[in-house]
Amino acid sequence: MSSASRTVVIVGGVAGGMSTATRLRRLDETARIIVVERSGHVSFANCGLPYHVGGVIEARSALLLQTPASLGARFELDVRVRTEAVAIDPAAHRVTLRDLASGVEEEVTYDALVLSPGARPVRPPIPGIERALTLRDIEDTDVLVAAVAAAQGVEARGFDDESPEPATAVVIGGGFIGVELTENLVHRGMQVALVEATPQVMAPLDPEMVAPVHRALRAAGVDLHLGRSVTAIGVEDVTLDDGTVLPAALVVAAIGVRPDTTLAQAAGLRVGDRGGIAVDEHFRTSAPDVYAVGDAVEKVDGLSHEQALVPLANTANLQGRRVADVIAGDGGTDRPVLGTAIVGVLGLQVAATGWNEKRLRAAGRAHRAIHTHPASHATYYPGAATMALKLLVDPETDAILGAQGVGREGVDKRIDVIATAMTAGLRARDLAALELAYAPQFGSAKDPVNMLGHIDDNLHSGLSACIQWHELDAALASEAALIDVRTASEFAKGSIEGALNIPVDELRDRLDEVPAGPVVVHCAVGLRGHVAARILRQRGWEDVRNLSGGYTTWRAGTS
Amino acid sequence: MSSASRTVVIVGGVAGGMSTATRLRRLDETARIIVVERSGHVSFANCGLPYHVGGVIEARSALLLQTPASLGARFELDVRVRTEAVAIDPAAHRVTLRDLASGVEEEVTYDALVLSPGARPVRPPIPGIERALTLRDIEDTDVLVAAVAAAQGVEARGFDDESPEPATAVVIGGGFIGVELTENLVHRGMQVALVEATPQVMAPLDPEMVAPVHRALRAAGVDLHLGRSVTAIGVEDVTLDDGTVLPAALVVAAIGVRPDTTLAQAAGLRVGDRGGIAVDEHFRTSAPDVYAVGDAVEKVDGLSHEQALVPLANTANLQGRRVADVIAGDGGTDRPVLGTAIVGVLGLQVAATGWNEKRLRAAGRAHRAIHTHPASHATYYPGAATMALKLLVDPETDAILGAQGVGREGVDKRIDVIATAMTAGLRARDLAALELAYAPQFGSAKDPVNMLGHIDDNLHSGLSACIQWHELDAALASEAALIDVRTASEFAKGSIEGALNIPVDELRDRLDEVPAGPVVVHCAVGLRGHVAARILRQRGWEDVRNLSGGYTTWRAGTS
Ligand SMILES: Cc1cc2nc3c(=O)[nH]c(=O)nc-3n(C[C@H](O)[C@H](O)[C@H](O)COP(=O)(O)OP(=O)(O)OC[C@H]3O[C@@H](n4cnc5c(N)ncnc54)[C@H](O)[C@@H]3O)c2cc1C
Ligand SMILES: Cc1cc2nc3c(=O)[nH]c(=O)nc-3n(C[C@H](O)[C@H](O)[C@H](O)COP(=O)(O)OP(=O)(O)OC[C@H]3O[C@@H](n4cnc5c(N)ncnc54)[C@H](O)[C@@H]3O)c2cc1C
Ligand SMILES: CC(C)(COP(=O)(O)OP(=O)(O)OC[C@H]1O[C@@H](n2cnc3c(N)ncnc32)[C@H](O)[C@@H]1OP(=O)(O)O)[C@@H](O)C(=O)NCCC(=O)NCCS
Ligand SMILES: CC(C)(COP(=O)(O)OP(=O)(O)OC[C@H]1O[C@@H](n2cnc3c(N)ncnc32)[C@H](O)[C@@H]1OP(=O)(O)O)[C@@H](O)C(=O)NCCC(=O)NCCS
Secondary structure, three states: OOHHHOOOEEOOHHHHHHHHHHHHHHHOOOEEEEEEOOOOOOOOOOHHHHHHHOOOOOOHHHHOOOOOHHHHHHHHHEOOOOOEEEEOOOOOOEEEEEEEOOOOOEEEEEEEEEOOOEEEEEEOOOOOOOEEOOOOOOOHHHHHHHHHHHHHHHHHHHOOOOOOOOOOEEEEOOOOOHHHHHHHHHOOOOEEEEEEEOOOOHHHHHHHHHHHHHHHHHHHHHHHHHOOOOOOOOOEEEEEEOOEEOOEEEEOOOOOOOEHHHHHOOOOOEEEOOOOOOOOOOOOOOOOOEEHHHHHEEEEEOOOOOEOOOOHHHHHHHHHHHHHHHOOOOOOOOOOOEEEEEEEOOOEEEEEEOOOHHHHHHOEEEEEEEEEEEEOOOOOOOOOEEEEEEEOOOOOOEEEEEEEEOOOHHHHHHHHHHHHHHHHHHHHHHHHOOOOOOOOOOOOOOOHHHHHHHHHHHHHOOOOOOOOOOHHHHHHOOOOEEEEOOHHHHHHOOOOOEEEEEOHHHHHHHHOOOOOOOEEEOOOOOOHHHHHHHHHHOOOOOOOOEEOHHHHHHHHHHH | OHHOOEEEEEOOOOOOHHHHHHHHHHHHOOOOEEOOOOOOOOOHHHHHHHHOOOOOOOHHHHHHHOOOOHHHHHOOOEEEEEEEEEEEEOOOEEEEEEOOOOOEEEEEEOEEEEEOOOOOEEOOOOHHHHEEEEEOHHHHHHHHHHHHHHHHHHHHHHOOOOOOOOOEEEEEEOOOHHHHHHHHHHHHOEEHHHEEOOOOOOOOHHHHHHHHHHHHHHHHHOEEEEOOOOOEEEEOEEOOOOOOEEEEOEEOOOOEEEEHHHHHHHOOOEOOOOEOOOOOOOOOEEEEEHHHHHHEEOEEEEOOEEEEEEOHHHHHHHHHHHHHHHHHHOOOOOOEOOOOOOEEEOOOEEEEEEEHHHHHHHHOOEEEEEEEEEEEEOOOOOOOOEEHHHHHHHOOEEEEEEEEEEEOHHHHHHHHHHHHHHHOOOOOHHHHHHHOOEEEEEEEOOHHHHHHHHHHHHHHHHHHHOHHHHHHHHHHHOOOOOEEOOOOOHHOOOOOOOOOOOOOOHHHHHHHHHOOOOOOEOOOOOOHHHHHHHHHHHOOOOEEEEEEEHHHHHHHHHH
16 A cells, blocks of 8 residues: 555544644645544534533634634545444454434545544433433533523523522532533532532542642532432432432533443454553554544553553643554654643642552552642742642652642642653652742742652651651550640641640750650641651650641641 | 761851751751851842832731741751851861951851852942942842832922822843842832843843843833943933933842852852852862852753853752751752743743753754744633743754743743753653643643644654744745745735745645745744645655744744
């Protein structure tokens, strides 16, 4: 087959698929490139959909980044919307395309076939689930926008004063999309209940990290039901497993997504244990000349090197570009995934990369956790906001295993820097020496990322030891004394039961009050605790641990 | 000497010095630690001073992060303000301290001496320079605040309507501090002229990158005199070398800083060619047990491994901490500097790391430059702002040599990510695969940093070739054709002389209009130019170059 005549068929015309098509054209002017897309649109901004539902992105057209016509003009792509790839015959190198409007089918012989079919929202088998809407494409968005309008119309009916009861919505699932939808329905003026089966929203973060997110949701009037599942969806309500009945003019299911492997499986392509299409590092499926990328495929986890599902746009776009390189013969290798992700919710930035502690613990992987509560920028410059950061480190190798952050500002930057450090193989203590851009509006002379490195350095060298919020009870039960080194007025506003208050600045004069034996010290966030721990260690206390993240993290974890 | 009795004297009580003192105490409870500071304050926020002058940081007390008393209480430091170290006898391990109020001197025998005397503002030998104020410490700030008030009082005198003529100020020097001061004096309502001897402000950036900064300054009413020097400072004016006389109730000199080596030189310590105290990688000066850190010392450049001056707080603080580790016997090694820096000016973030093109060119170092103008976040989400980014790369090794960014939002993050990548030794094309946190409020599925990696990948592999704005004239003179692939309406609003307009989407149909031979293509920023260049290259044009950064960078560079 000569390159001049090769036909490449791409299934799925959004992030992965269209990135493949455009890059391939830049590499190969003469290939016949057909992109088929089941929905009515290509190259749309999936990640913007919730914000159009909320009216934050006002114009629907803003979501449509390209059209079949624009892609035809610029890239000579044969883009067919409302067209589904319904069957593949790998041996014959043939794919069957069905025009969904007419039902007409066409068989196309390909030299290469790229699958980027994405993922589908999970629809749990709950009675009444038919009524629950999901959000994946433009059509879903149109339905949801109409449903919001209808719900608001219906609920407002019968009221003629200026403050009708707000329309009710129940969002099932507290993942990224569920939380985004919740915010956007609130933004539309709806009364929203969010139901999440686990005890916390935002599974990529550990429980003590999401406390501010729970607070923000509640403060915005969201009726949060954690650790609860939906048992039935009625015509105008939703019933939970604790018997609660929530009024629900609108029900949205956002319980997660599953790789769309229908077509691949029907064609006998190998699907991995995690449920995604199995590909090698050059995106090759088990069938010759059939490639797959994006949400539909299994990736390689950057830490365990095991298969993983990471349905995110950065990786989908990159894989799309790289599979084009493979097809054009220019190399193109996949890279492992960290799962770096962020969501904006009610003014908070919530971000994570790598593994969280729950996962490390479940995998039995040794780790140490570092909690801090730094300011987004120098506190003496107006507008600084406190964030919570968490770093997870391999205690043996000092490798960075993961990081999480929550705050109003500057979280995105710190997570990106840490993700970069992880990719590059920097050790945790190397973060101390990063030369980050500092002026008072943007950071601190010791940036929060540097500070994580300093703290890690102390733990790694054994200069300091720390204890986690969830280990405190056991330590206190086994005779450790707890010293709260905050000021008396901070102590008075709330303290940990059993703590003895000796402000750090008085510690040297009051050493006789500190019991012999193991000691746990804590302050508000960990900094003064570190100073106090160093004093005690040098003054003869051998077993001194500083409560990681101080009272702030402890409260977030235990409340 | 037993550690229980060691005496450590630290000269300079701010970023480097006080970081040494506090860390040392955490490592050594029993050392006698004396910190002497010539000015009246320690641990103040140098970087905040301009903003107190401008009234952005309202409370003067916000600048004073610690006091001798607070440092005494927490760290048992013997902190002496208004005390100068006036002589060192290295052989005798003795330093002479003078109480500046009483004039009383004391000789202290040290086990270790740490110098962190910082840098001093350069005062050029201009007639009348005595009247120019400089800004380094709290006392300078007080003087400047008073001078602003006086100038405003004087100029306003005699007016009793509600809009008196604004008081005039001349800022000499367009470096970081000069620009910050300019902004802050504008913020105070002054009429400010900024005089800079080179053709651009912000020397760490290349000329085409600072065009937006010049625009912003002028838009804020700043009277910008580039490529001009001050020849005389009069009682109420300033004269420039072109004869211009600028009214100046207030004159501020911000021409840069020079390491304060007075004490070190008097003691015979070795000073390097760059004018800073010479230290080894453990901060040891040429005298035994005398260490030096911070703005006063020469660092090792991360790219050339030659000596360099980088008077910035991140490095000063880090060195302070690490020299304490050295003294305590716990290691502590310096790291090379990239010179990562940022400044906020009139709503713009202006940042850089590593080398700029001017410096690479001067050093005869091979490099390629990449210009982009990405959005701070997905353009379909409200509030995205365009930034200019520039990446400098070693064409042989693909090592990242430097980066610069200017824009209203998100520049800090990209520069920090690139600085991290540089420290970690990632190659430029590795930036493509970084897994950065993406949601529409924070970035793009292909983040601007990823995009730099893609572009570099194309240049590195030879898939694309580019030409710089300053190379265009020569290329056109040697017969290259220039094709502007923007739309006709963009072309109509302004174009490069001699360009032929063939919109990229029409290019395949109008190939007969493209002259044979070398071709330069360009669009607004480089993206469509890349698409067009790939079309032409594959359609038989062998020598096709894409104008880096497109029309936008060309205009910035040539205007
Ligand atoms: C509401 C929402 C918000 C999101 N927010 C973010 C975010 O903030 N950040 C982030 O990183 N990621 C986000 N994502 C995820 C991101 O959109 C995906 O990771 C990315 O789009 C995956 O690209 P893909 O090409 O694999 O799949 P998609 O972009 O989903 O494209 C797959 C396409 O294939 C089509 N298709 C499937 N099967 C066939 C077939 N047989 N024939 C023809 N066409 C077919 C589908 O109709 C679909 O349009 C979000 C996703 C959603 C739904
Ligand atoms: C106005 C301004 C804005 C700045 N903005 C930024 C910024 O945004 N970002 C950034 O990274 N950096 C910035 N810097 C630079 C930063 O402040 C310095 O890099 C840092 O403070 C250097 O620390 P140092 O300890 O070396 O010196 P300093 O912090 O200057 O401390 C040195 C101290 O030593 C004292 N001293 C000197 N000699 C003696 C002696 N013989 N006896 C006793 N005391 C002595 C001096 O009085 C001085 O207070 C700024 C500096 C200034 C002045
Ligand atoms: C937009 C879309 C069609 C991809 O189009 P694309 O042309 O491949 O991508 P971009 O428009 O980002 O342009 C990138 C190309 O321009 C080049 N480029 C960008 N800026 C450049 C510049 N200043 N100079 C030179 N080249 C530049 C890049 O190198 C890249 O080319 P390459 O792949 O050959 O290296 C596809 O990503 C898509 O459908 N996106 C919408 C869906 C989506 O991403 N959803 C998830 C997130 S909401
Ligand atoms: C503030 C100053 C006195 C330094 O004090 P410091 O106690 O060394 O520094 P910080 O208050 O930042 O605290 C850092 C220490 O607390 C530790 N720490 C911080 N947060 C912690 C946490 N959550 N848990 C445990 N430890 C923590 C760090 O590891 C570090 O200790 P280490 O050095 O022993 O590793 C000094 O930097 C200074 O004078 N600054 C003002 C001047 C200046 O910096 N100017 C330039 C910029 S404007």
